[in-house]
Amino acid sequence: MHFSLSSAVVSICLASSIPQCLSLWHFRKHFLGTGALAMSSTILRRYRNLSTAAFVVGRSYCSTTGRSSLFSRISPLGDPSISLVPVLDDWVQQGNTVNPFDLHRVVKDLRSRRRFTQALQVSEWMSSKGVYPFSAGDRAVQLDLIGKVRGLEIAESYFQNLSENDKTNKLHGALLNCYVREGLVDKSLSLLQKIKDMGFASALNYNSIMCLYTQTDQLEKVPDVMKLMKEDGVSPDIFSYRICINSYGARSDLVNMEKLLDEMESQSHIVTDWDTYSMVANFYIKAGLKEKALISLEKCEDKADKRNVLAYNYLISQYASLGNKKTMMRLWEHQKANCKKQLNREYIIMLSCLVKVGEFDQAEKVLEEWQLSGNCYDFRVPNTLLIGYSQRGLIEKAETLLQSIVEKGKTPIPNSWSIIASGYVAEENMEKAFQCMKNAVAVVDQNKGWKPKPNIISSILSWAANNKDLDEVEDLINLLRTVIPMNRNMYLYLIKAYVRCGKEVDGILESMKADNIGVDEEIEKILSSGSQQ
Numbered sequence: 001m002h003f004s005l006s007s008a009v010v011s012i013c014l015a016s017s018i019p020q021c022l023s024l025w026h027f028r029k030h031f032l033g034t035g036a037l038a039m040s041s042t043i044l045r046r047y048r049n050l051s052t053a054a055f056v057v058g059r060s061y062c063s064t065t066g067r068s069s070l071f072s073r074i075s076p077l078g079d080p081s082i083s084l085v086p087v088l089d090d091w092v093q094q095g096n097t098v099n100p101f102d103l104h105r106v107v108k109d110l111r112s113r114r115r116f117t118q119a120l121q122v123s124e125w126m127s128s129k130g131v132y133p134f135s136a137g138d139r140a141v142q143l144d145l146i147g148k149v150r151g152l153e154i155a156e157s158y159f160q161n162l163s164e165n166d167k168t169n170k171l172h173g174a175l176l177n178c179y180v181r182e183g184l185v186d187k188s189l190s191l192l193q194k195i196k197d198m199g200f201a202s203a204l205n206y207n208s209i210m211c212l213y214t215q216t217d218q219l220e221k222v223p224d225v226m227k228l229m230k231e232d233g234v235s236p237d238i239f240s241y242r243i244c245i246n247s248y249g250a251r252s253d254l255v256n257m258e259k260l261l262d263e264m265e266s267q268s269h270i271v272t273d274w275d276t277y278s279m280v281a282n283f284y285i286k287a288g289l290k291e292k293a294l295i296s297l298e299k300c301e302d303k304a305d306k307r308n309v310l311a312y313n314y315l316i317s318q319y320a321s322l323g324n325k326k327t328m329m330r331l332w333e334h335q336k337a338n339c340k341k342q343l344n345r346e347y348i349i350m351l352s353c354l355v356k357v358g359e360f361d362q363a364e365k366v367l368e369e370w371q372l373s374g375n376c377y378d379f380r381v382p383n384t385l386l387i388g389y390s391q392r393g394l395i396e397k398a399e400t401l402l403q404s405i406v407e408k409g410k411t412p413i414p415n416s417w418s419i420i421a422s423g424y425v426a427e428e429n430m431e432k433a434f435q436c437m438k439n440a441v442a443v444v445d446q447n448k449g450w451k452p453k454p455n456i457i458s459s460i461l462s463w464a465a466n467n468k469d470l471d472e473v474e475d476l477i478n479l480l481r482t483v484i485p486m487n488r489n490m491y492l493y494l495i496k497a498y499v500r501c502g503k504e505v506d507g508i509l510e511s512m513k514a515d516n517i518g519v520d521e522e523i524e525k526i527l528s529s530g531s532q533q
């Protein structure tokens with residue numbers, strides 16, 4: 001039984017990792033809201049960050065079976081410089097059994113967390129022992145990992161070294177994906193041709209080529225691949241349709257997008273899923289076609305599993321961008337009724353959507369629900385509301401809210417105070433901005449990595465240099481320099497405050513020199529205005 005399960009795992013894991021452009025959709029759909037189509041590497045990175053940092057880590061290794069202990073041993077070793085080989089060896093030496101199913105799950109999981117080096121270690125450990133069955137799927141995964149970790153040349157050499165028997169369709173497919181990942185159009189196409197000549201081209205291979213064109217900004221070529229695969233007698237699968245529909249939508253060719261969607265809906269072997277409708281809805285929203293967008297969103301809701309929290313997040317975001325408050329609230333109630341638990345992520349999305357449509361009272365209520373939810377107190381949740389208030393110029397409300405949280409005994413992260421400081425800077429209420437920035441720096445222990453925005457610091461210091469007592473200016477700068485190194489503007493305003501109070505600046509000029517910051521024209525002017533007085 002293990003073996004059939006494990007090969008299923010392998011094929012899922014191959015299929016899911018291969019079309020990279022599909023992951024982008026997932027990101028776009030769930031987290032970007034209004035169909036932002038930029039397939040930029042930043043988005044991809046952020047998607048990865050979100051998936052690895054915030055969400056996937058939240059998924060526990062503690063499964064219901066006793067088998068979980070190998071995972072739980074490996075899971076915390078997130079530092080990529082830690083080799084898993086001795087961990088596996090120790091595990092076996094301690095008399096534990098390892099079955100292929102466990103190893104497959106470890107590899108799959110490490111890949112989904114983008115811990116590719118470690119995934120490759122486990123895969124190679126498994127193949128080198130010679131005691132575990134190593135299927136074509138396992139080998140394809142290994143090739144994929146080699147491509148990612150050691151680069152294309154090594155992957156090609158690995159492939160060349162395989163016996164002809166081992167060069168199966170899966171291995172060719174994995175090699176094709178190495179080419180696709182590198183954006184190598186010619187190599188990809190000639191490999192596809194070779195796969196076709198060998199008579200085992202599958203939808204997956206054509207999808208790879210469609211992804212290649214998507215990634216290399218040649219969207220207009222995607223439908224040709226779709227056409228080609230049909231001519232070659234390979235029926236498009238759900239991914240083929242999605243990639244091709246995306247290519248039309250991204251080129252604002254909504255007529256052909258609709259045609260292809262119709263075709264997809266008419267295929268008996270394909271169930272058009274909520275992902276596809278969400279993608280189509282995004283294109284309608286982007287094109288300003290609200291009515292059509294609403295129809296797609298309804299289909300989307302209809303197709304999504306009632307317990308799919310990501311679908312709710314997506315739908316709520318889309319209805320927020322259409323300004324549809326009633327539906328947002330209806331979906332939120334459904335979400336709470338159908339999904340076991342709302343994570344902080346869900347609260348953040350709901351709060352930012354409520355803020356977007358200006359429903360602040362409702363947002364305060366959701367924030368209260370969150371405070372009672374027993375979720376870990378992550379200040380990014382209330383910050384969503386603080387940002388919303390300050391963007392609408394309701395900065396006093398933001399401060400009142402934060403004060404009330406502080407009174408309940410919570411210590412904010414510096415960014416909470418700095419959001420409010422920025423809001424006061426925008427209103428030119430500089431006394432308040434000054435105090436809030438002081439509060440922000442005072443709680444830096446809550447987030448040691450926090451860096452204040454340089455333009456906000458400059459505005460506040462520029463005002464303080466003319467308006468605050470010298471010791472207060474010095475205090476703030478001394479606090480700031482524990483967070484960021486002294487920069488030219490900090491020196492400039494410190495000198496200004498000194499000169500204003502008729503104090504000697506020699507000491508400051510010396511440390512400026514030590515910090516390698518020169519006296520420029522503006523500073524010179526301040527200094528000479530001081531000596532004239």
Ligand SMILES: *[C@@H]1O[C@H](CO)[C@@H](O)[C@H](O)[C@H]1NC(C)=O
Binds near residue numbers: 042043045046049
């Ligand atoms: C992703 O995370 C890394 C470190 O965790 C960070 O340096 C990088 O800026 C993040 N990227 C994005 C796009 O958020």
Ligand SMILES: *[C@@H]1O[C@H](CO)[C@@H](O)[C@H](O)[C@H]1NC(C)=O
Binds near residue numbers: 154155157158161
């Ligand atoms: C392929 O075989 C050659 C010759 O035996 C060897 O030098 C090379 O390291 C092998 N490549 C890989 C990736 O194993």
